[in-house]
Amino acid sequence: MSGWRRTAAGPRGARSAGSDPMVIKVPKACKKCSHITDEDVCPLCAGQTSKEWQGYLIVVDHSRSEIARKMGLHVNGKFALRVR
Ligand SMILES: [Zn+2]
Numbered sequence: 459m460s461g462w463r464r465t466a467a468g469p470r471g472a473r474s475a476g477s478d479p480m481v482i483k484v485p486k487a488c489k490k491c492s493h494i495t496d497e498d499v500c501p502l503c504a505g506q507t508s509k510e511w512q513g514y515l516i517v518v519d520h521s522r523s524e525i526a527r528k529m530g531l532h533v534n535g536k537f538a539l540r541v542r
Pocket of ligand 1: 488489490491492493500501502503504505
């Protein structure tokens, strides 16, 4: 019998890495491919970006991510789930 269990103890009180930048930029999301960027034009598809977006998706390995496949993503990076 498997009478033991693994307890996933995360790092308690994880410190935030580094200090925050003085200016907080509002990230924008591409209307075409949902890629999140600071630029006005998407670096991936040259599409227009928008500040009106919801949901945050980080794709670390797009080839193994089901969500990335569903969204038609073929690159790693940060993406918005919904862009207006
Ligand atoms: Zn794009």
